[in-house]
Amino acid sequence: MTEAVTRRVLHALTDRTDARTLVHEHFDRNRSAVVEAVRDTLLATRQDPDPVELQELVDQGLIDDLRLPDRLPAAWAVRLLRPGVLPAIAVASAVVLGALALLVF
Amino acid sequence: MISGRVALGGLSVEFGNARRRFEERAEEVRRIADEHAGLLQEEREILQSLAELYLPELSPSAVGAGLAEMEDELRAALRSQEVHRKALFADLAVAEREVAEQQARAEALEPGEAAAADRVRRCREAAEEKLSADDEYQGWVADHEAAMERQEVLRKRRSRLASASSFERRRYDACLPYTRLRDRRWGTPDYRGRLIARVFDRWLARRIDYEELARRDVILTEGPRLTHAEVQEVRRRAAELERLTDEREAAVLAEVGLGNALPSWEEAKRGLEVERERLDRLRLRRDGLVGELQRVEAKQGQPWQEAIRRHRDFLQGETISGLARRAEQTPDPRDDDLVRRLGAVRDRIETSAEALEAAREELERLAGRTGFFADLKREATRRFVQRPARFSEEFRLEEALGANRDGAPRSDAVLGRLEEASVSDLHGPFAHVAGGLAEWVAAIESSLDHDLRIVEEVVDETFTDVLVFDAEGRVVSRRVTRRRAEP
Numbered sequence: 001m002t003e004a005v006t007r008r009v010l011h012a013l014t015d016r017t018d019a020r021t022l023v024h025e026h027f028d029r030n031r032s033a034v035v036e037a038v039r040d041t042l043l044a045t046r047q048d049p050d051p052v053e054l055q056e057l058v059d060q061g062l063i064d065d066l067r068l069p070d071r072l073p074a075a076w077a078v079r080l081l082r083p084g085v086l087p088a089i090a091v092a093s094a095v096v097l098g099a100l101a102l103l104v105f
Numbered sequence: 106m107i108s109g110r111v112a113l114g115g116l117s118v119e120f121g122n123a124r125r126r127f128e129e130r131a132e133e134v135r136r137i138a139d140e141h142a143g144l145l146q147e148e149r150e151i152l153q154s155l156a157e158l159y160l161p162e163l164s165p166s167a168v169g170a171g172l173a174e175m176e177d178e179l180r181a182a183l184r185s186q187e188v189h190r191k192a193l194f195a196d197l198a199v200a201e202r203e204v205a206e207q208q209a210r211a212e213a214l215e216p217g218e219a220a221a222a223d224r225v226r227r228c229r230e231a232a233e234e235k236l237s238a239d240d241e242y243q244g245w246v247a248d249h250e251a252a253m254e255r256q257e258v259l260r261k262r263r264s265r266l267a268s269a270s271s272f273e274r275r276r277y278d279a280c281l282p283y284t285r286l287r288d289r290r291w292g293t294p295d296y297r298g299r300l301i302a303r304v305f306d307r308w309l310a311r312r313i314d315y316e317e318l319a320r321r322d323v324i325l326t327e328g329p330r331l332t333h334a335e336v337q338e339v340r341r342r343a344a345e346l347e348r349l350t351d352e353r354e355a356a357v358l359a360e361v362g363l364g365n366a367l368p369s370w371e372e373a374k375r376g377l378e379v380e381r382e383r384l385d386r387l388r389l390r391r392d393g394l395v396g397e398l399q400r401v402e403a404k405q406g407q408p409w410q411e412a413i414r415r416h417r418d419f420l421q422g423e424t425i426s427g428l429a430r431r432a433e434q435t436p437d438p439r440d441d442d443l444v445r446r447l448g449a450v451r452d453r454i455e456t457s458a459e460a461l462e463a464a465r466e467e468l469e470r471l472a473g474r475t476g477f478f479a480d481l482k483r484e485a486t487r488r489f490v491q492r493p494a495r496f497s498e499e500f501r502l503e504e505a506l507g508a509n510r511d512g513a514p515r516s517d518a519v520l521g522r523l524e525e526a527s528v529s530d531l532h533g534p535f536a537h538v539a540g541g542l543a544e545w546v547a548a549i550e551s552s553l554d555h556d557l558r559i560v561e562e563v564v565d566e567t568f569t570d571v572l573v574f575d576a577e578g579r580v581v582s583r584r585v586t587r588r589r590a591e592p
Contacts, residue, residue: 007294019327026324027262045557059262063269066321068276068283074312078281 035060042047115502116485120478127471134464141457142179144450145416149175151447152425155432158440175416182412186401193398200391207387212378218377221370228363234355242353249346256339263332270325277322284315287322291315294454385483392479396472481519489523496526 035058042049049057080086149172237243257500277283290296291306292315299305309315358364419425429447489496506519 004294019323020331022320022324023328026320054298055258056261059258060265063262063265066269066325067273068318068321069279072280072282072313074282074309075280077305078285078310081285 026066027059031058116478119502119506120475120482123471123475123478127468127475129401130464130468130471134461134468137457137464141413141454141461144198144412144454144457145420146176146422148447148450148454149416151443151450152420152428154443155428155440155447158437158443159428159431159435169396171419175412175419178412179416190398190401193394193401197391197394197398200387200394204384204387206393207380207384211384213378214373214377214380218370218373221366221373224366225363225370227557228358228361228366231361232357232363235361236354239353239357242350243345245350245353249343249350252343252346256336256343257384259332259336259339263329263336266325266332270329273325274322277318277325280318282309283315283318283322286310288317292319298577321435374383388483392476396476399472484520485523 035054038058039049039051039054042054080089153172286292286306286309289298289306291310296306429444432444432447
């Protein structure tokens with residue numbers, strides 16, 4: 001019990017998933033540097049962006065960055081862990097192995 | 106910049122020129138009309154002599170009676186016009202006196218209003234100076250500006266984030282690898298998994314980068330609410346900063362005495378506007394009387410024209426025409442001189458009538474032009490002189506009046522051009538005038554009436570000499586200025 005409480009307290013103190021911090025870090029940390037970099041890049045390509053428009057472009061880009069990737073790996077592995085799937089595979093494997101054994105011997 | 110009074114001083118000259126040309130033409134119309142009336146009388150006398158020669162005994166007297174009646178009508182018309190003219194003269198004298206008195210009243214208020222405006226301007230300058238030296242106040246202003254910008258950014262972000270969140274969170278909830286780890290509270294002390302499940306979940310979390318997905322999910326879930334809370338916080342902070350800056354400004358303005366200066370300026374301005382409006386009304390009435398008097402003096406009145414028309418109709422009637430024909434056809438030495446004189450006087454009447462018609466048309470055109478300049482001057486004075494306005498030194502009144510200067514251009518078009526050329530001065534009479542030019546303008550404005558005339562003389566290729574004359578033609582100011590580049 002003592003061990004569990006200690007673990008929770010330590011986790012709370014070192015938690016990096018505090019919502020307020022996450023939102024601030026995602027949108028506002030290094031924002032001016034990001035905006036400046038985008039502006040410099042656009043200027044280098046002979047485009048002269050409006051400052052307000054540039055801010056909005058950066059904000060929109062940061063929001064787009066939050067979207068879920070279209071194809072996540074390992075989805076198949078999760079399907080295997082659904083209830084009943086592993087026993088069914090085990091039974092099917094046992095049946096196949098039994099059949100093979102009968103054929104060989 | 107130059108003041109509206111100086112820039113539009115030329116309007117007085119244009120008005121004076123138009124009025125002078127009108128009076129010259131009116132004098133000519135009067136002269137031709139008198140000559141015309143004299144010729145008609147001469148024609149009448151010749152015809153009466155012819156009637157005595159050729160018509161039976163009663164007819165000459167009948168013709169004579171008719172002619173006498175015409176003459177009486179002409180005289181009556183002239184008498185009535187004379188009475189009307191005298192009455193107009195009397196009214197005009199009263200109106201002129203009232204205008205002069207009212208103008209004096211308005212002008213008496215001007216120095217007080219100017220002094221009050223100057224006091225307000227000095228108070229504002231002192232307040233601005235104090236506030237610009239106040240670091241705490243400047244810090245509040247900068248913070249407030251930053252807060253307003255931040256609020257704008259956050260409001261747009263909240264809106265976009267809410268829109269993205271409602272769509273993306275459904276996708277996160279439908280993603281099996283992610284929801285498995287999330288539901289089992291992977292990475293927290295609450296995670297419960299046996300050996301094989303723990304190994305599998307560790308492998309899965311690495312494969313899908315669970316920490317990054319969880320971070321995005323939290324931002325999407327909590328972001329709109331937190332952003333809204335931050336908007337509220339920033340708004341509260343901005344309101345607090347506004348309150349602080351307003352209090353500090355009020356304290357500084359009170360300290361420099363604007364609280365007393367402003368009401369007295371408002372009161373002086375209101376009083377001056379009332380007097381000027383009254384002056385405008387009196388000038389309008391006086392101008393109306395002047396116009397009517399000019400028409401009467403030019404013998405354009407209805408009774409006079411009616412009497413002339415009836416006179417001519419009578420002289421061209423059948424009886425008179427028959428009498429003239431008979432005298433021309435009858436070889437009688439007694440009437441030779443009369444017939445010759447009748448022909449000559451009728452030729453002169455014809456010429457005189459044409460000249461009178463042309464002169465009257467010209468007079469009407471000039472009356473329109475004079476009225477246009479009177480209206481324009483009054484309106485321009487109200488808009489650009491009574492209310493402080495500034496014009497560029499490059500401003501030329503001739504260009505604003507347009508190319509059609511001999512006719513009567515549209516006053517609204519001219520006023521529109523003047524509006525475009527002018528700069529309103531809301532901070533007092535000399536706020537935007539800089540350096541030596543301010544002194545130059547101030548010297549002119551303090552020493553002159555409204556009838557200024559500006560003459561530009563070319564000195565050489567680079568400079569021109571700008572001379573300002575008053576109504577009596579005295580040079581009141583002289584200034585060398587750089588010439589505009591030729592287009």
